[in-house]
Ligand code: C2E
Ligand code: CA
């Protein structure tokens with residue numbers, strides 16, 4: 514009900530802004546339509562030039578950015594706006610809407626709360642995406658994926674304690690495609706399920722090999738990223754049991770990384786799953802900690818072993834006092850709750866010195882090493 518009232522309030526603000534915002538041609542007419550969900554379309558006709566649409570987009574964004582009071586709650590919303598223009602009477606409305614939609618998704622993709630004007634290159638990007646979707650389905654069979662391992666260092670001893678597995682896609686024509694680009698597509702299309710199994714299987718096999726080859730104390734650990742889809746749409750536990758039976762790694766050395774958002778959105782079903790992990794001595798890390806909106810109460814409620822401080826906070830430590838304070842607060846919070854902390858994205862000695870002073874347990878980042886192919890990672894352990 515609050516959601517509906519918020520939408521009504523937003524629609525109201527759209528209309529009020531449109532009637533008060535001075536369009537240069539006073540005889541411009543406009544149509545506002547709700548397209549479903551939380552999407553609206555505005556048709557302006559005629560307009561003098563793109564500047565007019567841009568100015569209006571700014572007015573709308575400012576109007577919607579003002580928080581609303583609904584049932585005693587203060588609610589904040591942001592708008593992403595896509596703009597498409599037509600200079601031609603015969604352009605079809607459907608095409609115009611589709612182009613505006615493409616531009617809007619681009620605006621969202623760039624972080625939202627902004628506007629973006631359609632350009633035909635965006636249409637190519639959509640085609641590229643469709644092509645990637647198709648290619649992804651074949652990529653496993655064609656063995657185009659491989660895994661890199663990024664060292665994680667224990668700050669107290671300065672020694673490597675383990676690795677995070679990061680998947681890579683060597684596309685036959687496009688070259689190396691970033692996981693930030695293909696993981697979301699794999700999640701949407703379901704390819705993440707076979708891919709995720711392959712990642713678990715391959716990286717755990719590697720950990721097993723390393724543990725056989727290097728008997729260090731404590732034994733080497735492995736962090737594997739899990740997507741939300743993987744958690745809830747497969748028989749993940751059965752799969753893990755099967756892999757762990759095949760590669761009997763030292764108990765407690767496998768750590769699964771889950772983002773805060775995934776955890777919060779599935780709080781009810783996640784609890785059983787986390788208990789099943791715990792029963793197998795599989796550890797749980799919260800990835801990108803500090804970037805989602807979450808209530809901290811889940812840290813008490815769920816069995817969590819490690820928090821990974823998002824690299825955006827670590828990156829500006831020392832430059833930006835507030836971010837240093839956030840890092841300090843997260844380290845203190847975890848220590849109080851008896852949870853380990855890993856700082857990701859450590860690139861400079863200065864950051865390291867600060868993390869050391871805060872008694873942060875683990876760190877990972879280009880300062881120590883970039884993600885490495887398996888062979889190079891083996892050399893890294895040996896060195
Ligand atoms: P993430 O889990 O937060 O992984 C850390 C990312 O930061 C990696 O990017 C890593 O290469 C990069 N990184 C590490 N140290 C530094 C540093 O010092 N500076 C900077 N600027 N970056 C650093 P990558 O490998 O491109 O992965 C991006 C994201 O893709 C990952 O973010 C993760 O969300 C996802 N991803 C990667 N591999 C997998 C996977 O096997 N499964 C799933 N589900 N997601 C994966
Ligand atoms: Ca991660």
Ligand code: CA
Nearest residue numbers: 800801821857
């Ligand atoms: Ca992360």
Ligand code: CA
Nearest residue numbers: 772800801823
């Ligand atoms: Ca991330």
